Amino acid sequence: MVQFDEDAVFRALADPTRRAMLERLDDGPASVTALAEPFGVSLTAITQHVRLLEHAALITSVKDGRQRICSLERTTLQRAEDWLAERRVRWDKRLDRLEQHLDHTEPTNRSPKGPTR
Amino acid sequence: MVQFDEDAVFRALADPTRRAMLERLDDGPASVTALAEPFGVSLTAITQHVRLLEHAALITSVKDGRQRICSLERTTLQRAEDWLAERRVRWDKRLDRLEQHLDHTEPTNRSPKGPTR
Numbered sequence: 057m058v059q060f061d062e063d064a065v066f067r068a069l070a071d072p073t074r075r076a077m078l079e080r081l082d083d084g085p086a087s088v089t090a091l092a093e094p095f096g097v098s099l100t101a102i103t104q105h106v107r108l109l110e111h112a113a114l115i116t117s118v119k120d121g122r123q124r125i126c127s128l129e130r131t132t133l134q135r136a137e138d139w140l141a142e143r144r145v146r147w148d149k150r151l152d153r154l155e156q157h158l159d160h161t162e163p164t165n166r167s168p169k170g171p172t173r
Numbered sequence: 174m175v176q177f178d179e180d181a182v183f184r185a186l187a188d189p190t191r192r193a194m195l196e197r198l199d200d201g202p203a204s205v206t207a208l209a210e211p212f213g214v215s216l217t218a219i220t221q222h223v224r225l226l227e228h229a230a231l232i233t234s235v236k237d238g239r240q241r242i243c244s245l246e247r248t249t250l251q252r253a254e255d256w257l258a259e260r261r262v263r264w265d266k267r268l269d270r271l272e273q274h275l276d277h278t279e280p281t282n283r284s285p286k287g288p289t290r
Contacts, residue, residue, distance in 0.1 A: 063187050070183035082263050133261040140254040144247050146199050 060135045061112065068112035069136070073097065074105050081115060081128040088117075088124045177252045178229065185229035186253070190214065191222050198232060198245040205234075205241045 068074055077091055092102035106126060109115045114133070117126045185191055194208055209219035223243060226232045231250065234243045 062192060063189065066183045066187035070180050070187055072180065075179060078260060082260060128260075130261050133257050137254050137257040137261065140250050140257070143195060143199060143245075144250040144254065 060132065062136075062139065064108075064112040065114060065132060065136050068108050068114055071105070074109055077102075077105060077109065077126075078114060078128060081126060085125050085127040087120075088126065091126060177249065179253075179256065181225075181229040182231060182249060182253050185225050185231055188222070191226055194219075194222060194226065194243075195231060195245060198243060202242050202244040204237075205243060208243060 069078075073095055076095065080086060080091060080094065088102055088106055089099065091106070092099050095102065106115070106117065106124075109126075110117055112132065113129055115126050116129050117124050119125075190212055193212065197203060197208060197211065205219055205223055206216065208223070209216050212219065223232070223234065223241075226243075227234055229249065230246050232243050233246050234241050236242075
């Protein structure tokens with residue numbers, strides 16, 4: 057079972073290079089060297105990004121001879137997505153209840169702006 | 174149209190207090206003062222969190238007399254969710270293609286570990 061650490065996952069996603077690396081890994085597993093190439097950054101910088109992504113369980117990596125091959129960990133993407141979906145769905149339900157409530161409330165009791173939709 | 178700034182959104186989500194504030198706002202709009210209460214942090218600290226969440230368009234806020242009322246911006250949650258879903262779905266499709274490819278490949282050509290499922 058992959059650990060889901062929200063802090064680490066969202067922090068890892070909050071960087072354009074790391075998001076681009078995940079997009080690259082969408083094409084399939086890649087070595088750290090291959091990952092570094094399109095970004096024009098040093099291997100050291102990419103290695104640090106790899107560590108952060110791996111710490112967040114957004115990717116996994118395995119040694120293959122002299123190379124380290126990285127793969128996308130879709131389970132973590134799924135769990136981050138679920139986290140967001142859960143909040144959004146709960147919010148939708150509450151908005152529905154708010155609307156029902158407003159339907160039974162005198163117009164003078166309403167806030168001048170009403171709920172933001 | 175709410176601007177979707179991935180860096181800002183994921184950075185805002187990468188903090189347990191800010192995520193808890195979003196959960197609190199799931200119960201409906203709340204003043205900054207009310208938001209601060211359960212977290213045992215200063216109003217100044219909460220105001221900074223509010224700014225970050227508002228900058229990420231995860232919440233909106235309006236002045237209501239002496240108070241500032243915050244509301245969840247579900248559109249942004251939806252877009253962050255879509256961003257993740259898009260990567261996950263593409264990855265699923267690629268895994269399917271990889272499986273099809275492996276079905277037509279000699280076992281000796283396979284990597285010793287095979288794809289991570």
